[in-house]
Structures are given as C-alpha cells and as structure tokens.
Amino acid sequence: MKIGIIGSGNIGGNLGKHWAKAGHEVLFSSRHPEELNDLVRDAGGDAKAVSVAEAWEANADAYLLATPFWAVDKTAELYAGEYKNKVIIDATNPYPDRDGEMAQEVRDGNLNSSEYVATRFNTARTAKAFNTIHAEHLKERAFRESDKLAIPFAAQDETSKQTTEQLIRDIGFDPVYVGDLAATKDMEVDHKVYGKSVTADEMRDLLGVR
Numbered sequence: 779m780k781i782g783i784i785g786s787g788n789i790g791g792n793l794g795k796h797w798a799k800a801g802h803e804v805l806f807s808s809r810h811p812e813e814l815n816d817l818v819r820d821a822g823g824d825a826k827a828v829s830v831a832e833a834w835e836a837n838a839d840a841y842l843l844a845t846p847f848w849a850v851d852k853t854a855e856l857y858a859g860e861y862k863n864k865v866i867i868d869a870t871n872p873y874p875d876r877d878g879e880m881a882q883e884v885r886d887g888n889l890n891s892s893e894y895v896a897t898r899f900n901t902a903r904t905a906k907a908f909n910t911i912h913a914e915h916l917k918e919r920a921f922r923e924s925d926k927l928a929i930p931f932a933a934q935d936e937t938s939k940q941t942t943e944q945l946i947r948d949i950g951f952d953p954v955y956v957g958d959l960a961a962t963k964d965m966e967v968d969h970k971v972y973g974k975s976v977t978a979d980e981m982r983d984l985l986g987v988r
C-alpha cells in the first residue's frame with residue numbers, strides 16, 4: 779500500500795518505519811519535511827519525505843493522522859476536498875495542556891475524539907488506532923512472533939476496517955476490533971484501555987468484546 783503519514787514524530791515516524799520495513803511505500807510529512815531525512819534513511823525501502831500537501835496529492839491508499847490534536851482542525855480546513863473517500867487512521871489524542879481549549883471542549887463534549895476527527899474529515903473513511911499504545915512500545919515491540927501486543931481499533935466502514943486491520947497485522951501487532959467510532963470511549967485518554975500493553979485476549983477481556 780501507499781501510506782501518507784501526516785505528522786512524523788514519535789508515532790508517525792515509528793509507524794512509518796515499521797510499514798516501510800513491511801514493504802509498504804511510505805510518504806512521511808510534516809510542516810518541515812526537510813527535517814525528515816534521517817527518518818527516510820532509517821526507513822529505507824521506498825520511503826520519502828514530502829510536504830503535507832504533497833502527501834495528500836499522492837493519492838495514498840491510507841493516511842495516518844499523527845499530529846498534535848490542535849492541528850486536526852487546520853489540517854482538515856486546508857486539505858478539504860483532497861481526501862474524499864480516503865482512509866484516515868486517526869492516532870491523535872486531545873490533551874488540553876498541549877492542544878489548548880479545543881481539546882478541552884472535545885473532552886467535555888458529547889462526541890468521542892475519533893468522532894470529532896471524522897466530522898472534520900467528513901468525506902473520508904476514518905478509523906481510530908494506535909492512540910492507546912505508548913510510543914516506546916510501538917517502537918520496540920513490533921514484529922513479534924509470539925506474545926504480540928494488541929492494538930484496539932475502530933472504523934467507520936468496511937474499507938477503513940479492513941485497511942486498518944491489515945496495517946496493524948503487517949507490523950506484528952494483533953488487531954482487536956472495538957466497533958464503530960461511537961464505541962471508542964474505552965480508547966480515550968485515561969479510559970479503560972488507554973496505555974494498556976496487553977495481549978489480544980487480555981484486551982478483549984478489558985473491552986468486553988469477542
């Protein structure tokens with residue numbers, strides 16, 4: 779798959795490296811793509827660093843959204859129309875200390891943060907994944923043959939579900955489907971499975987899903 783990484787830090791950078799290692803074509807982007815050369819070199823394969831606009835224009839099969847939460851509104855505003863029907867995997871979390879008032883409003887509001895992101899990217903197919911795992915575990919515990927860590931995920935439709943599930947599996951984690959975006963409460967900051975590095979069976983027990 780061709781994968782556009784929007785925000786190439788702890789989460790986007792490490793996921794992009796894993797996907798490149800798994801044979802995917804990875805486009806790393808940020809506001810400063812000229813600073814991503816080391817990442818591109820480490821990723822190897824077909825990885826490239828591009829601007830955020832170029833990443834959208836590249837018509838990737840899936841996009842990972844891994845910016846600070848405050849950037850969600852701006853990103854959606856700038857690239858509206860470019861992402862129609864695209865799969866967007868949202869790994870963001872709202873933290874008011876970092877992201878300001880809009881993050882507090884989302885935390886206090888009626889929508890899960892994944893639903894908020896989906897409303898902003900309203901013509902895309904949005905999934906939620908990789909927001910609950912510590913960056914260090916994401917980096918160090920991929921590609922395990924046994925004792926794989928579970929990645930809980932949710933998706934808006936069948937295409938985003940299948941794409942996200944495959945991309946979790948390809949890098950040696952175990953996908954655990956939670957449901958649609960309305961079911962992501964347990965994945966939110968400080969909720970039931972946030973920060974939990976456990977196996978798929980343990981994750982299903984925590985979430986009460988089978």
Ligand SMILES: NC(=O)c1ccc[n+]([C@@H]2O[C@H](COP(=O)([O-])OP(=O)(O)OC[C@H]3O[C@@H](n4cnc5c(N)ncnc54)[C@H](OP(=O)(O)O)[C@@H]3O)[C@@H](O)[C@H]2O)c1
Pocket residue numbers: 784785786787788789790807808809810811830844845846847849852853869870871872873908909910911912913914
């Ligand atoms: N760290 C964790 O353990 C962890 C775990 C799960 C989920 N998350 C969530 O994942 C997201 C990313 O976290 P992180 O730890 O990877 O952050 P990070 O290391 O600070 O990386 C953020 C990346 O986003 C880029 N960026 C910032 N504003 C942008 C914009 N407007 N457009 C495009 N790119 C932009 C930054 O580069 P430039 O500044 O050069 O643009 C940087 O590449 C956050 O929402 C976080 O809450 C983090």
